Amino acid sequence: xxxxxxxxxxxxxxxxxxxxxxxxxxxxxxxxxxxxxxxxxxxxxxxxxxxxxxxxxxxxxxxxxxxxxxxxxxxxxxxxxxxxxxxxxxxxxx
Amino acid sequence: xxxxxxxxxxxxxxxxxxxxxxxxxxxxxxxxxxxxxxxxxxxxxxxxxxxxxxxxxxxxxxxxxxxxxxxxxxxxxxxxxxxxxxxxxxxxxxxxxxxxxxxxxxxxxxxxxxxxxxxxxxxxxxxxxxxxxxxxxxxxxxxxxxxxxxxxxxxxxxxxxxxxxxxxxxxxxxxxxxxxxxxxxxxxxxxxxxxxxxxxxxxxxxxxxxxxxxxxxxxxxxxxxxxxxxxxxxxxxx
Numbered sequence: 001x002x003x004x005x006x007x008x009x010x011x012x013x014x015x016x017x018x019x020x021x022x023x024x025x026x027x028x029x030x031x032x033x034x035x036x037x038x039x040x041x042x043x044x045x046x047x048x049x050x051x052x053x054x055x056x057x058x059x060x061x062x063x064x065x066x067x068x069x070x071x072x073x074x075x076x077x078x079x080x081x082x083x084x085x086x087x088x089x090x091x092x093x094x
Numbered sequence: 095x096x097x098x099x100x101x102x103x104x105x106x107x108x109x110x111x112x113x114x115x116x117x118x119x120x121x122x123x124x125x126x127x128x129x130x131x132x133x134x135x136x137x138x139x140x141x142x143x144x145x146x147x148x149x150x151x152x153x154x155x156x157x158x159x160x161x162x163x164x165x166x167x168x169x170x171x172x173x174x175x176x177x178x179x180x181x182x183x184x185x186x187x188x189x190x191x192x193x194x195x196x197x198x199x200x201x202x203x204x205x206x207x208x209x210x211x212x213x214x215x216x217x218x219x220x221x222x223x224x225x226x227x228x229x230x231x232x233x234x235x236x237x238x239x240x241x242x243x244x245x246x247x248x249x250x251x252x253x254x255x256x257x258x259x260x261x262x263x264x265x266x267x268x269x270x271x272x273x274x275x276x277x278x279x280x281x282x283x284x285x286x287x288x289x290x291x292x293x294x295x296x297x298x299x300x301x302x303x304x305x306x307x308x309x310x311x312x313x314x315x316x317x318x319x320x321x322x323x324x325x326x327x328x329x330x331x332x
Contacts, residue, residue: 005125026127037127040134071321 007056008034012039012048020052028053099150100166101267102207104305105195106146107167110157112188112312113139114320118175131224135185138217142210147205158324162314165306170253172304172313176246179232179239183246185225190281191257191274193218198269207268226285233289244291253292256302 005027011020023042028034034053043051062070074080095103116136121128170188175181183310196215202208232243238249286293303309323330 027125028127029231033231036224036227037131040131041127045132 007028008038008053009056009059010034011054012038012042013050013052014048023047025056025071044078060084067070097151097263097267098165098204100150100218100293101264102146102204103156104166104219105207105268106143106150106156106265107165108171108188108192108277109139109146109164110143110286111316112171112184112261113143113168114316115171115173115175116181119181124178125191134317135221135224138214138221142214142217145206145210154329156323160323165304165313165317166328167304167307167309168253169258169301169310170250171258173250173253176249176310177242178244178248179242182225182228182232183243183250185221186229186285187247187250187255187282189218189221189225191271191278192253194274194277195223195269195271196271202268213314229291233286233291240290243289247286247291248294252297252299255296255300256304259302261305266270271316285309 006029007025007030010023012023015022015053026034026037026041029036031053035051038051038053042048113136116132116139120129120136123132127254133247143157144153146154150156168188170184173180173184175184193215196218199207199211200215202211206310212251229243232239258271258278259276264270265272283293289294301310
């Protein structure tokens with residue numbers, strides 16, 4: 001039966017104000033069932049206030065073969081990091 | 095035993111026996127995801143049962159040391175799991191009733207009964223929703239799933255009468271099941287219609303006796319399995 005049921009990725013928002021985080025995946029026949037299953041699998045201990053489910057097949061992912069072209073060029077561009085600023089005293093949240 | 099205790103025991107036994115039946119599916123459901131859904135439902139029912147039984151006496155003694163003739167649950171909750179469709183049909187027919195009963199008991203003067211009802215309303219609303227969705231999927235699914243779902247509804251239908259019949263004790267202490275019949279019939283009728291299933295005609299065979307401790311054949315076996323550990327090792331914990 002699993003063979004027929006598509007895979008869904010599950011995203012849970014833990015609290016208001018936070019973004020949805022990927023928490024895992026599950027099998028379900030349709031979107032409604034995926035939401036129900038996500039509720040049972042990933043929010044049993046009050047982990048969330050909101051759930052998103054997305055068919056895994058609908059996610060466009062970067063390919064491991066392209067890793068170098070995608071990510072390495074950023075390695076030596078340290079000026080992109082905000083480390084050249086003096087942090088004024090007393091600033092706690094930056 | 096006071097009428098109040100008899101009533102609490104009836105509510106508690108309904109939940110406990112259903113919980114025991116459902117827990118059988120643990121590791122046996124068609125999918126891992128469904129396995130957990132049914133287990134969650136079983137645990138919700140167990141939680142309700144524990145509070146209710148504990149308000150009558152020692153919960154372990156009541157659960158593990160009573161004989162089958164002392165159990166007061168409805169016959170429908172003890173019916174064997176059968177195939178998956180049978181379990182879903184039992185869930186649909188009973189949780190629709192159980193939800194309306196708890197809704198009517200919210201704010202009950204008895205602290206435990208009112209408290210359990212208030213908490214359980216949300217839980218059982220999900221149980222009913224779970225059963226409705228599966229009923230739609232199976233009823234309006236393949237020819238095979240439709241046949242199994244219809245067979246399951248037909249097989250369990252005789253037991254709904256005991257559940258929905260008028261009861262003086264329950265009317266006195268809590269809510270008379272007969273007052274819930276109309277809403278129940280409406281909801282079940284619509285759900286079955288949406289699922290392309292036929293609502294069975296009321297037949298002449300209307301088994302009853304659960305409230306008096308007279309149970310169906312499989313109940314003793316279920317109870318023996320549930321109680322064997324406690325009877326062999328009294329007070330065992332882990």
